[in-house]
Amino acid sequence: MDLTFFNEQIKKYERRIRAIEASPSSAFLKTNVELYRMELENLDRTLEAWKSGRPFAIMPGMEIFARIMGFYPWNYIAAGDRVTDPSRYLDAAIKAGYSDHSCDRTLTALGLLLRGEMPPPRLVVSMRFACEPERLTTVAAAKHSDALYYAIDNPLGWTYEALKYVTEQLWEIIGLAEKTIPGIQYDEDLLLEILHWTDESKKLVRQNYEMRKNVPCPIGPKDAFRLDYVRGSKRGVEHYERRLAEITERAEKGVGAIKEERLRVAWMATGPYSRDTFKILEEMGVSVPWFHYGGAASMYSVVPYGENEKRYGRKLKPMEKVAALAHFSGWAQTADYWIDPLITVCRELKIDAVVDFLQPGCVVTKGLKKIISTRVKNELGIPVLDLEGRQFFNSPAAQAEMNRRLAEFLELCIQNKEAGHPAALPEV
Numbered sequence: 001m002d003l004t005f006f007n008e009q010i011k012k013y014e015r016r017i018r019a020i021e022a023s024p025s026s027a028f029l030k031t032n033v034e035l036y037r038m039e040l041e042n043l044d045r046t047l048e049a050w051k052s053g054r055p056f057a058i059m060p061g062m063e064i065f066a067r068i069m070g071f072y073p074w075n076y077i078a079a080g081d082r083v084t085d086p087s088r089y090l091d092a093a094i095k096a097g098y099s100d101h102s103c104d105r106t107l108t109a110l111g112l113l114l115r116g117e118m119p120p121p122r123l124v125v126s127m128r129f130a131c132e133p134e135r136l137t138t139v140a141a142a143k144h145s146d147a148l149y150y151a152i153d154n155p156l157g158w159t160y161e162a163l164k165y166v167t168e169q170l171w172e173i174i175g176l177a178e179k180t181i182p183g184i185q186y187d188e189d190l191l192l193e194i195l196h197w198t199d200e201s202k203k204l205v206r207q208n209y210e211m212r213k214n215v216p217c218p219i220g221p222k223d224a225f226r227l228d229y230v231r232g233s234k235r236g237v238e239h240y241e242r243r244l245a246e247i248t249e250r251a252e253k254g255v256g257a258i259k260e261e262r263l264r265v266a267w268m269a270t271g272p273y274s275r276d277t278f279k280i281l282e283e284m285g286v287s288v289p290w291f292h293y294g295g296a297a298s299m300y301s302v303v304p305y306g307e308n309e310k311r312y313g314r315k316l317k318p319m320e321k322v323a324a325l326a327h328f329s330g331w332a333q334t335a336d337y338w339i340d341p342l343i344t345v346c347r348e349l350k351i352d353a354v355v356d357f358l359q360p361g362c363v364v365t366k367g368l369k370k371i372i373s374t375r376v377k378n379e380l381g382i383p384v385l386d387l388e389g390r391q392f393f394n395s396p397a398a399q400a401e402m403n404r405r406l407a408e409f410l411e412l413c414i415q416n417k418e419a420g421h422p423a424a425l426p427e428v
Contacts, residue, residue, distance in 0.1 A: 080109030216256025
């Protein structure tokens with residue numbers, strides 16, 4: 001058990017809390033302090049679970065499913081996002097024979113496991129995404145942990161028949177886990193409790209979306225990339241109520257997170273991880289009301305798909321609701337499921353431009369770039385920047401070049417918007 005990663009995370013959150021309390025900034029929500037304290041508590045609980053030998057599970061997007069069986073859910077990919085020294089983990093994965101020409105965040109997650117800095121899982125569950133490296137890194141995690149592995153066959157189309165098929169597979173996973181892993185037992189009462197708080201928190205998340213329609217945007221770029229994951233607990237909902245109250249107060253007073261909002265951007269697929277990139281956005285007056293990731297449309301109940309009952313045409317049973325959380329991802333469907341919500345969001349949030357940012361390993365999603373840019377320009381009359389980069393750059397020059405292209409695009413967009421010619425925005 002190597003606690004390097006956990007100790008670094010604890011120090012990071014403690015440092016952030018001190019910084020916010022010492023020098024509050026409108027670019028960040030004050031309730032972030034509470035969020036960071038909750039993260040610290042979660043790190044403590046995770047360490048205790050690891051030390052006590054509780055079985056861990058890796059199930060991207062299905063942490064609720066892990067909890068109702070008695071597993072401790074580990075957010076494998078998110079851990080890869082948060083490492084302090086990425087080279088340490090990239091090197092570990094590459095040394096084990098994995099290619100470095102892929103998605104950094106999947107390799108750093110695997111590196112954490114290979115170095116013994118994360119709890120090894122007893123169960124790994126994955127499904128088909130357009131994010132193929134993410135699926136493959138869960139396969140690698142199962143291999144190196146000797147864990148039980150189950151690949152969900154996730155069909156195309158948000159139909160009830162498809163949902164029923166996924167639900168049947170979830171029951172099969174429960175049966176396999178109960179038979180093979182000591183201490184695992186499905187708890188329906190816990191499921192009902194989690195679903196209750198999940199439903200309550202989704203209402204708040206939707207209200208968060210409504211607040212983003214305000215100009216200027218009350219949420220800063222960094223907070224826009226802080227994904228509003230549904231927290232299936234009473235405390236999580238109470239925290240989110242306070243978070244929403246702060247955002248609503250800003251919106252009602254006309255206070256924006258950016259000092260002078262000059263441009264509103266929708267950012268697609270992969271978030272920027274460089275401090276320099278965020279600095280560019282903030283200093284140029286660029287808000288990011290929307291981060292378009294795989295589950296964004298579902299999380300914020302964006303039409304044309306909306307809630308479960310509208311999507312599937314009936315009221316869902318408890319396990320079907322779990323399956324719906326797993327089944328609903330724009331990265332696991334055809335192009336329209338990914339692009340239609342983007343078009344809707346751009347209209348509703350008054351978006352001026354789109355940044356489509358992908359890493360080298362995002363092979364399938366790259367194939368959508370031409371479709372995205374064509375539809376966005378034809379239907380909305382706004383430009384799309386095709387931007388490629390790494391989460392963790394190997395050289396300062398590469399990072400600087402990506403940021404140069406981004407800043408040049410944003411400046412041209414601002415100039416055209418302020419000149420009153422948004423339809424003439426440049427193609428970059």
